[in-house]
Amino acid sequence: MALSRPLLELLSDGHFYSGNQLGERLGCSRAAVWKMIQALESAGVDIFHVRGKGYRLARAVELLTAERILDGMPVGGRQSLSVLDVLFDVDSTSTYLVERPLRMGENGHACFAEFQRLGRGRRGRHWVSPLGGNLYFSLRWRFSRGVAELGGLSLAIGVALVRALRDEGVEGLGLKWPNDILLHGRKLAGILLEISGETTGPCEVVIGVGLNVRATEFAHEAIDQPWSDLESSLGRRVGRNALAAQILTGLIAAARQYDIDGLDSFRDEWMAADAFSGREVVLQTPSTETSGVVQGVDENGALILSLKNGTRQHFYSGEISLRAVSDRLANV
The missing domain is CATH 2.30.30.100 (SH3 type barrels.)
Structure with missing residues (x-):
């Protein structure tokens, strides 16, 4: 069954709603509400069911919007993006952008999603993507450099992520070659690059990032390696729109800098954070x-x-x- 954004929006405040109340607001039956609740749970949303009270999210959810992300970015960052898509349900943000090459005159194209059905990591691994708790996004960017000169790009993106997370107050970050960000030795985020273009340039790169923001019961059961999340480390809620704006701004700046200087501007910083x-x-x-x-x-x-x-x-x-x-x- 398709995932219902309107239902999640109603529940996002963390209050209880009866099946009748939800049905009236959504214009459907209680049975249809129940099926939509089950679909959200199967996508990783933790929902309480309490007799006499109804349904409530285990924790309130801040849904992503393009407007809030763009509002949190400086003018230069916003002007560098030709398109910013925020999707509710997608196979993969990277696949979505791979299928949408930049047109003549376009700069970057970014895509965020609340849920990925076929999120991908390195070596063909599945990236567990529960709904509404983490950040899953990709940035398509055109580089003047060729494929042979982009070998250090994933390291530069790792440095950009560490910078943004440190600005958020996160301590204990480390980098694992070639594409992982660790928090106290456990995986916090991963990077996946997909490159198309000429050996000597230009190239277009889809930079995919998955970042664990909030631990859920679904994630604990599905992830088969040591991992961490931001909210557990910080002991507080993290505003996902503000964080998305901060990280996207940092990635755009890193992509620009890499196209000028290559890895030189990032190498020492990467090695200082090498776990x-x-x-x-x-x-x-x-x-x-x-x-x-x-x-x-x-x-x-x-x-x-x-x-x-x-x-x-x-x-x-x-x-x-x-x-x-x-x-x-x-x-x-």
Whole structure:
């Protein structure tokens, strides 16, 4: 069944509403309301059912709107966007933008969604996307640089996210090569890039970001790795529209800067936040496994490992999984 934004909007204040009240407001039967409630719950919305009172969200929800996001951005950031879409229900924000190339004269095209049915992470993994609690968004941006010069872009985007989150008061942030943001060692956000264009340029890149803002029972059951969320860390509610505006502004600024300077403007900052710097790790590809000590990243964004034989090897992102040896041993 399709997800009902009008129903979620009615419930978003956190108050109780009976089935009759909701039916009257929505112009449908109590049975139809019940089916819509079940659809929202299946999408990850925590809803209380109390006899004699009705339905209430476990926690009030601030729904995203394009107007509020744009109002929170500086003039320069707003002018850099040709289009900002805020969708309620979509397969994937990145797929949505991949199918919509920038037209001549357009700058960036951003898309946020309350719910993703087929959210994607690296290496073909599914990104768990419960409804109305986190931030799922993508930015399509045109770069004058070619594909070969965009190897460090995911690192620059990681730095931009860390900057925005620190401005929100978040402490304990770290970066994991090539595309994860950690909070106290647990995954907080992920980045996925999809590049199309010429080897020497220009290129268009869809920058996809998933950020855990609020923990839900649905997420606890669905996510199979250590993870964290902003509200649990900060001990308070986070305004999602204001945060979306802040992060989108930072990503636009980072994309512009990267197109001018490449990774040079971000490399030192990325290495300062590297959660695995100086640690022994294992890199796994579909066919090989390499152990070594992390020694930062090079000017192209490749991870540098110091191997046991005394040599250094550079690894470029792709079908690679990075894990600390200490974490691996702990799970044996």
